[in-house]
Amino acid sequence: MRPSLRIASLIIALPPLAIVVWLFFIPFLSSAHLSFLREDQWTLRNYSLVWRLYRYDILYTLWIAFVSLAAVLLIAVLLCGYLRVHTNKPVEFLFKIPLFIPFVVVGHAMRVLLAPKGTLNSVLSQVGLINLNDPPSIAFGWMGIAVSLIWKNLALAVLLVLGAYRSVDETYLEAARNFGASAFRQIRDILLPMSAASLAVAGAFMFTSMLASFSVPLMIGSGEPPQMVMIDVYYRINYQGDYGTANALGVVSYLLAMGVAGYYLRTITQKET
Amino acid sequence: MVEVRVENVRKTYGRVEALRGVSLNFRSGALTAILGPSGCGKTTLLRSIAGFIAVDAGRILFDTEEVGGLPPQRRGTAMVFQNYALWPHMTIFENVGYGLRLQKVPADEVRRRVRKVLELVEIGNLADVESRRPSALSGGQQQRVALARALVVEPKVLLMDEPLSNLDAKVRQRLRVELRRLQKQVGITAIYVTHDQEEALALADTVVLMDQGMIVQAGTPQEIYLKPTTAFAAEFLGVSNQLEGEVTDGKLVVGGQSIPYTGAARGRVTVIFRASDIQMEEPSAPPRAGTVALTGVLEESLFLGAHYRHYIRLAGGMVMADSPDLRRPGPVRPVLPVEKVPVYGEQAT
Numbered sequence: 001m002r003p004s005l006r007i008a009s010l011i012i013a014l015p016p017l018a019i020v021v022w023l024f025f026i027p028f029l030s031s032a033h034l035s036f037l038r039e040d041q042w043t044l045r046n047y048s049l050v051w052r053l054y055r056y057d058i059l060y061t062l063w064i065a066f067v068s069l070a071a072v073l074l075i076a077v078l079l080c081g082y083l084r085v086h087t088n089k090p091v092e093f094l095f096k097i098p099l100f101i102p103f104v105v106v107g108h109a110m111r112v113l114l115a116p117k118g119t120l121n122s123v124l125s126q127v128g129l130i131n132l133n134d135p136p137s138i139a140f141g142w143m144g145i146a147v148s149l150i151w152k153n154l155a156l157a158v159l160l161v162l163g164a165y166r167s168v169d170e171t172y173l174e175a176a177r178n179f180g181a182s183a184f185r186q187i188r189d190i191l192l193p194m195s196a197a198s199l200a201v202a203g204a205f206m207f208t209s210m211l212a213s214f215s216v217p218l219m220i221g222s223g224e225p226p227q228m229v230m231i232d233v234y235y236r237i238n239y240q241g242d243y244g245t246a247n248a249l250g251v252v253s254y255l256l257a258m259g260v261a262g263y264y265l266r267t268i269t270q271k272e273t
Numbered sequence: 274m275v276e277v278r279v280e281n282v283r284k285t286y287g288r289v290e291a292l293r294g295v296s297l298n299f300r301s302g303a304l305t306a307i308l309g310p311s312g313c314g315k316t317t318l319l320r321s322i323a324g325f326i327a328v329d330a331g332r333i334l335f336d337t338e339e340v341g342g343l344p345p346q347r348r349g350t351a352m353v354f355q356n357y358a359l360w361p362h363m364t365i366f367e368n369v370g371y372g373l374r375l376q377k378v379p380a381d382e383v384r385r386r387v388r389k390v391l392e393l394v395e396i397g398n399l400a401d402v403e404s405r406r407p408s409a410l411s412g413g414q415q416q417r418v419a420l421a422r423a424l425v426v427e428p429k430v431l432l433m434d435e436p437l438s439n440l441d442a443k444v445r446q447r448l449r450v451e452l453r454r455l456q457k458q459v460g461i462t463a464i465y466v467t468h469d470q471e472e473a474l475a476l477a478d479t480v481v482l483m484d485q486g487m488i489v490q491a492g493t494p495q496e497i498y499l500k501p502t503t504a505f506a507a508e509f510l511g512v513s514n515q516l517e518g519e520v521t522d523g524k525l526v527v528g529g530q531s532i533p534y535t536g537a538a539r540g541r542v543t544v545i546f547r548a549s550d551i552q553m554e555e556p557s558a559p560p561r562a563g564t565v566a567l568t569g570v571l572e573e574s575l576f577l578g579a580h581y582r583h584y585i586r587l588a589g590g591m592v593m594a595d596s597p598d599l600r601r602p603g604p605v606r607p608v609l610p611v612e613k614v615p616v617y618g619e620q621a622t
Binding site for chain 1: 323325344345346347350351352354355356358360361362371372375376422426
């Protein structure tokens with residue numbers, strides 16, 4: 001590469017690099033640094049607090065993220081497969097609507113829908129399926145959070161998975177259809193394996209986003225332990241002024257997400273080389 | 274072996290008429306090539322027969338069974354695609370055996386039939402190749418695998434959509450011969466779409482020439498090549514010289530010469546002839562009966578390996594003539610046998 005080109009490349013790369021350093025790398029280093037300090041003393045006490053008070057919250061967060069991700073991917077794989085084989089623009093649009101709805105609104109909508117005396121239970125009681133005097137509640141627990149995250153993330157998943165499916169040339173599907181492959185077999189045997197890398201990348205995106213969920217669990221969670229990790233960070237800072245433990249929780253969340261991000265980076269660099 | 278019949282088939286995309294009432298018989302056990310330029314409707318016709326496209330009107334019959342309403346898998350066709358369409362995540366064995374697995378053929382039988390068909394297409398070292406992925410094979414080998422995948426399910430009709438056009442010239446010529454051998458050996462009804470006239474003529478029992486969604490001419494390769502019925506057919510089949518002329522009062526005026534003409538064309542006409550049919554004589558040579566003698570100037574000669582190609586300027590344009598010997602530039606008399614100078618009226622083009 002000529003020196004002038006090298007300088008031009010550097011200038012182009014500089015703004016995004018500066019943003020990553022300034023908004024992510026420095027705060028992370030600062031957070032990691034502060035997570036080992038308590039009253040200006042180097043200590044592991046913040047981490048021991050995390051272990052003692054929040055280890056179930058971390059498991060709870062991972063459980064919700066994994067369950068939601070598995071459900072989103074399962075629905076997206078089948079739904080997008082159907083939409084790839086039989087184009088249906090109105091259905092595709094309906095599933096993409098949540099892309100334009102903020103998380104806070106999703107949380108509120110799900111509260112209205114899934115609360116014990118919410119819309120869903122009202123409808124179910126009208127048809128005699130449940131008794132409103134003793135209504136089951138999906139909201140205010142892990143299921144409510146998971147349903148909200150699934151609905152919200154499904155839109156992004158549809159966008160990414162359908163894009164990946166559409167990049168599979170039609171002749172690959174026609175070759176399978178020619179031998180009698182049903183829509184399900186075309187998805188399972190052709191589309192899914194040929195889009196596996198893109199699917200993994202979409203999964204990595206959504207998993208890290210789910211780990212960092214805040215407004216949805218705040219609005220639709222139970223308000224009692226176990227809580228998702230970001231709620232714990234919020235309480236630790238706002239109600240207890242304990243930046244050390246909050247930072248330790250942040251570092252743990254980062255480590256959880258880092259494995260997935262590493263996989264993502266490896267996938268895109270493999271694709272480009 | 275089935276006969277495929279297409280009756281008055283129409284297909285429209287928006288305002289574009291891809292097929293404009295096509296009727297055709299594809300003989301059972303024969304290889305029919307559908308030849309034509311890009312956008313002539315040949316691939317649409319093939320995909321309609323395969324069942325990938327629903328036609329707007331008309332009937333498609335396999336022997337007496339109407340298949341127009343059937344999905345692709347119930348028609349008993351197998352398709353070989355231009356880009357091979359081998360699934361990259363499957364091994365060669367899995368690719369070829371996929372159709373059989375869908376038919377729930379027992380594993381032992383799948384193995385036996387896959388190996389047999391891979392031997393038939395002469396894939397090479399079987400044990401080595403069948404466990405590889407398609408990307409590890411050359412283009413020619415991939416197309417053999419694609420052919421094996423189509424043949425292994427023993428289809429009634431084999432459909433091929435420009436299967437050799439992604440290969441280099443040498444491999445293409447070799448595979449052409451092998452395709453012909455395989456089709457004869459298996460005795461299957463085959464339909465082959467191509468834009469390469471040489472390929473169509475070399476491979477097919479019958480050549481169907483298409484243009485603008487219609488059939489221009491159908492016949493044996495010899496008929497199509499030697500007796501093109503329209504100027505388009507003649508031009509597309511590589512007849513390299515074309516001159517504008519006019520027919521009036523029993524005379525054809527072409528290339529600055531007036532010659533007797535008894536054919537049906539009238540008014541403005543196109544005269545089309547091959548470079549190999551021209552003989553070059555000295556301008557002083559006496560005229561010969563049964564020939565059309567033009568007057569021109571040889572401007573340039575290029576050596577093409579098997580022969581020289583001479584570029585001769587006439588009053589009505591430039592013509593090419595092939596001969597084994599090099600000639601000096603200067604005045605020359607291109608001479609053509611009368612029967613090799615077909616005249617096409619404007620409406621026929």
